[in-house]
Amino acid sequence: xxxxxxxxxxxxxxxxxxxxxxxxxxxxxxxxxxxxxxxxxxxxxxxxxxxxxxxxxxxxxxxxxxxxxxxxxxxxxxxxxxxxxxxxxxxxxxxxxxxxxxxxxxxxxxxxxxxxxxxxxxxxxxxxxxxxxxxxxxxxxxxxxxxxxxxxxxxxxxxxxxxxxxxxxxxxxxxxxxxxxxxxxxxxxxxxxxxxxxxxxxxxxxxxxxxxxxxxxxxxxxxxxxxxxxxxxxxxxxxxxxxxxxxxxxxxxxxxxxxxxxxxxxxxxxxxxxxxxxxxxxxxxxxxxxxxxxxxxxxxxxxxxxxxxxxxxxxxxxxxxxxxxxxxxxxxxxxxxxxxxxxxxxxxxxxxxxxxxxxxxxxxxxxxxxxxxxxxxxxxxxxxxxxxxxxxxxxxxxxxxxxxxxxxxxxxxxxxxxxxxxxxxxxxxxxxxxxxxxxxxxxxxxxxxxxxxxxxxxxxxxxxxxxxx
Amino acid sequence: xxxxxxxxxxxxxxxxxxxxxxxxxxxxxxxxxxxxxxxxxxxxxxxxxxxxxxxxxxxxxxxxxxxxxxxxxxxxxxxxxxxxxxxxxxxxxxxxxxxxxxxxxxxxxxxxxxxxxxxxxxxxxxxxxxxxxxxxxxxxxxxxxxxxxxxxxxxxxxxxxxxxxxxxxxxxxxxxxxxxxxxxxxxxxxxxxxxxxxxxxxxxxxxxxxxxxxxxxxxxxxxxxxxxxxxxxxxxxxxxxxxxxxxxxxxxxxxxxxxxxxxxxxxxxxxxxxxxxxxxxxxxxxxxxxxxxxxxxxxxxxxxxxxxxxxxxxxxxxxxxxxxxxxxxxxxxxxxxxxxxxxxxxxxxxxxxxxxxxxxxxxxxxxxxxxxxxxxxxxxxxxxxxxxxxxxxxxxxxxxxxxxxxxxxxxxxxxxxxxxxxxxxxxxxxxxxxxxxxxxxxxxxxxxxxxxxxxxxxxxxxxxxxxxx
Numbered sequence: 001x002x003x004x005x006x007x008x009x010x011x012x013x014x015x016x017x018x019x020x021x022x023x024x025x026x027x028x029x030x031x032x033x034x035x036x037x038x039x040x041x042x043x044x045x046x047x048x049x050x051x052x053x054x055x056x057x058x059x060x061x062x063x064x065x066x067x068x069x070x071x072x073x074x075x076x077x078x079x080x081x082x083x084x085x086x087x088x089x090x091x092x093x094x095x096x097x098x099x100x101x102x103x104x105x106x107x108x109x110x111x112x113x114x115x116x117x118x119x120x121x122x123x124x125x126x127x128x129x130x131x132x133x134x135x136x137x138x139x140x141x142x143x144x145x146x147x148x149x150x151x152x153x154x155x156x157x158x159x160x161x162x163x164x165x166x167x168x169x170x171x172x173x174x175x176x177x178x179x180x181x182x183x184x185x186x187x188x189x190x191x192x193x194x195x196x197x198x199x200x201x202x203x204x205x206x207x208x209x210x211x212x213x214x215x216x217x218x219x220x221x222x223x224x225x226x227x228x229x230x231x232x233x234x235x236x237x238x239x240x241x242x243x244x245x246x247x248x249x250x251x252x253x254x255x256x257x258x259x260x261x262x263x264x265x266x267x268x269x270x271x272x273x274x275x276x277x278x279x280x281x282x283x284x285x286x287x288x289x290x291x292x293x294x295x296x297x298x299x300x301x302x303x304x305x306x307x308x309x310x311x312x313x314x315x316x317x318x319x320x321x322x323x324x325x326x327x328x329x330x331x332x333x334x335x336x337x338x339x340x341x342x343x344x345x346x347x348x349x350x351x352x353x354x355x356x357x358x359x360x361x362x363x364x365x366x367x368x369x370x371x372x373x374x375x376x377x378x379x380x381x382x383x384x385x386x387x388x389x390x391x392x393x394x395x396x397x398x399x400x401x402x403x404x405x406x407x408x409x410x411x412x413x414x415x416x417x418x419x420x421x422x423x424x425x426x427x428x429x430x431x432x433x434x435x436x437x438x439x440x441x442x443x444x445x446x447x448x449x450x451x452x453x454x455x456x457x458x459x460x461x462x463x464x465x466x467x468x469x
Numbered sequence: 470x471x472x473x474x475x476x477x478x479x480x481x482x483x484x485x486x487x488x489x490x491x492x493x494x495x496x497x498x499x500x501x502x503x504x505x506x507x508x509x510x511x512x513x514x515x516x517x518x519x520x521x522x523x524x525x526x527x528x529x530x531x532x533x534x535x536x537x538x539x540x541x542x543x544x545x546x547x548x549x550x551x552x553x554x555x556x557x558x559x560x561x562x563x564x565x566x567x568x569x570x571x572x573x574x575x576x577x578x579x580x581x582x583x584x585x586x587x588x589x590x591x592x593x594x595x596x597x598x599x600x601x602x603x604x605x606x607x608x609x610x611x612x613x614x615x616x617x618x619x620x621x622x623x624x625x626x627x628x629x630x631x632x633x634x635x636x637x638x639x640x641x642x643x644x645x646x647x648x649x650x651x652x653x654x655x656x657x658x659x660x661x662x663x664x665x666x667x668x669x670x671x672x673x674x675x676x677x678x679x680x681x682x683x684x685x686x687x688x689x690x691x692x693x694x695x696x697x698x699x700x701x702x703x704x705x706x707x708x709x710x711x712x713x714x715x716x717x718x719x720x721x722x723x724x725x726x727x728x729x730x731x732x733x734x735x736x737x738x739x740x741x742x743x744x745x746x747x748x749x750x751x752x753x754x755x756x757x758x759x760x761x762x763x764x765x766x767x768x769x770x771x772x773x774x775x776x777x778x779x780x781x782x783x784x785x786x787x788x789x790x791x792x793x794x795x796x797x798x799x800x801x802x803x804x805x806x807x808x809x810x811x812x813x814x815x816x817x818x819x820x821x822x823x824x825x826x827x828x829x830x831x832x833x834x835x836x837x838x839x840x841x842x843x844x845x846x847x848x849x850x851x852x853x854x855x856x857x858x859x860x861x862x863x864x865x866x867x868x869x870x871x872x873x874x875x876x877x878x879x880x881x882x883x884x885x886x887x888x889x890x891x892x893x894x895x896x897x898x899x900x901x902x903x904x905x906x907x908x909x910x911x912x913x914x915x916x917x918x919x920x921x922x923x924x925x926x927x928x929x930x931x932x933x934x935x936x937x938x
Binding site: 204417 | 891
C-alpha cells in the first residue's frame, strides 16, 4: 500500500469550516489562512509531499492551546502542533487538513534553577535561544539535533543528535512537561525531583509521541555544567570500516567522548566544498571531548592510539573555540552541503540505529547497496550511538527513481531491524516509517494504538502519524 | 478514607476457585496453596498488613505466564507478579485475593553482549546473580537498591538506590523488555539499539508500572564497564545541615560521585552497633568514586575541600576493596540496623525526593518534626539525587501510634511535594502512597487510569495498586 493511502485521514469539511470561523473570531490576526503560510506549515524538508493545513493559529498561553484543542475536539478537526518545521518524516503534514498550532509565540523561558541544574521553558523556545539565555550561568542544554529546533518539537520527536553519546537524548533530558490532552485538560507529568517512582511515566510517554497524545505547552529540562575544558578534532581513516572499528573500540573502552561523528568520503567532499574546509576526502571521525584539562588531553591521547591501530590519523585536535566552532558548523551543515552534490534534487534522510558491534557491518553493506544502485547518498552518523544517516538525493518528480530509493530505504531499515536495531534512532516515525514500525515492534504497535484510542478517542491530535490507519 | 478502603478490590470467589483448579491441574507442584507460602507472598516488609493471595504459581517460561494470565482473565481473577518480595509499599499484597505469579524459576541469563554493553535476562534473576555472572567480562550492572532484588521487580518498581546519582535508575537502564499483557499477548518493547525514536516509549511505560499493565518476562539491560579505580570513604559533619550543604556543593560542582549517601546521627549509632563499625556518631556522608586512578584521587580531594568548608572531616578514604565492602555492607544493612533501635517494632520507610537545592531544608524540617513528635526515625538518603528515607519505628498494634506516624508521613510527603519534589523517589506507589500521588500529579492520575483501563479492562493485573478505586 502506498504511504499516502496508509496514512490517509478523512477530511471533515464542515468541521474545518466551523473551527476556522471560531478561531478567526477568537484570535483575529493570530489565525492565518494564506496559502504561503499554510504551505510553510506543511513543509516537510524532505521529498514527502506537502499536505497543507487549513489554517495556522498562534497561541500565546496554555489556556489558549486548551481553547483551540477544545474547538477542534467539538468539531472533530485535526490539530497539529508545529515548532519550527525541521522534522524529517512529514510530522507536521496535514493529511486530513485541519489546524496547525504554531508554538512560536510561546517562547518564554519561565525559570532557570541554576542550583538544581534545570530550567522550565515554553515549547517555542529553540535550543539556541535557551543556550544564549544560559550563557552567564555556567550551564548549557546539551541536546543538539543540528537544526535550531524548538524544544517542544525536540521533546515531541525524542530528538537527540551529536551530543547524545555523552548526555543522552530528550528522553533523559526532560524532567517533566505540561501538555494539553485531547479533551482540553492540562496534565503536568512530574515535579522537579531528579528521580521519581510516582506511577506511570507520563513524561516518557509524551516524549516521542509526536503530538499525537498531547500538545506540550511547557517543559522542565535538565541542564549540564559547561565543562572546564573542551577539545575537538578530525581524524581521517583509510576506509569507512576502519573508522567504524575505531568508534566501536572507543565506546567499548569507555572513553567518555562528548561527540564522535562518522562522515564518509562523499560527505567529506561535499562539506569541504560547502564549508571551505581544508580536510582530506577520506572517511573521517569528528570528535569532541569534555572534562578537565587533564582528562580532555587523556581522552584525546587514548583515542589517537585507537585510531592509529586502525590505520587512521593523524588525529589533529584543538582547544581553540573558533577552530572547533568552524568544524562543528561544517558538521551541522552536512545536510545542506549534501544537497549541492546534485543541484535541484530533494533529500531523503534515513536514520537507522544498531547495536554498536554491528555498526561497521551495517554501514559497509549500506555503502555497497548505494554503489550497486548507483545512488548519490552521502553518509553521516552519530556513530557512538550506532546511529547513522544516509541522505539519498533524488528527483521527486521521477516515479521510477522514487521507487528505487524506496526499495533502498526498505532494505536499509530491514537490515537494521534484523541486526536488532531500529529504523529510527532520532527522527521518529511520522508518516514515513509507520510500515517499518510494524516490522520492528509487531504487537507493540497494537498496544500503542490502544493507548492512542484511549487518550484521543476522536483522533484529533496529529492524525495519520506513527500509527497506520 | 482509610488505606484499606481506598485500595479495596472485590473478591471473586467463584473465579478464584475455577482458576485454582485450572492451575493445580496444569502446574501440579508448581502451584501452591499452603498458608505459609501464601503469607510469604503477601509479605510487605513494612507495617502494611499482609493480604494473602489464594495461591502461588511458579511459571518457567513466557508461554506459561501467558497461560496463567489468560486463565485469570477468563475468570476475572487478580494476578500479582512477585520477584523476591522486597518492595516496601504493599506492592505484592492481594487485596482481592487471586494468584501470586512467582518469577523465581525464570532465572536464566539469556545473553550477555559484552561488546554492546548489554545483556538479556529473565525477570527472576537477581542483581547479585547477574553481577556474579558478569564477573569475568569487565562489566557490571550498577543499579543497587540495597536488597538483592529481582531484576523484574526492580524494573516494575523503577528501582534505583545508591549508585543512581552516577548511573541513573532502572528507567535509564532498561533497553527493552518483553511483557505479557492483560489479554495474554506478549509485547517486546524495543530492540537493542542504544537509542530509538520508534513510536511511544512502551519500555518506559512498563518500567515503574508495578505489574499493573503487564508482567515482565524478559529484560534487556544496559551494563557499565567496571571502573579502573574505585575509592570510597566516610566523612563526619557537625550537623545534618552541613552534610546536606556538602552534598549540594558536590553536585553543583559536577564532581561525578558514584555514591554520596547521607546518614544521620541516630542511624550512625544503629549502624555502628549492628555492623561493629568504628565511626563517629555524628551525621556522615558515605562516598564512592569511580574512574581512573588520577580521577578518583582528584574527586576525593575536591570533595575533601568541600567537606572542610562545611566544617566536616576528616574525610578518610580507601581504595582497598575489603574496607570499602565493609563500609557498604553497613550502609546496605541500615534498614536492619535501624530495627534494633526499638526491638519488636515494625518499620515504615518514607521516600521523598526533592530538588537538590531544597534538600537541607527538607531534611532539617523533617528532623524537627521527628523530635517534636517524639518518634524514633533514623534518616538515610541517596542525597546526591535529593532522595532520603526516614525509617519510622512503630508498634503496629497501637492504633494511636499508627495515626501519629501516618500524620508525620503525610506532613513529610506534602512538604516534599510543596518543594516541587515527589512522595516517592524509588519505592513506588503500591498501596501506601496512592493518596499522595493524587496530590502530586492531579489530573495526571486520571490519565494513568485511562491507560490502565485501556490496557487492562478487566482489572486483573495487580489491582488495587497505584490508582485508588
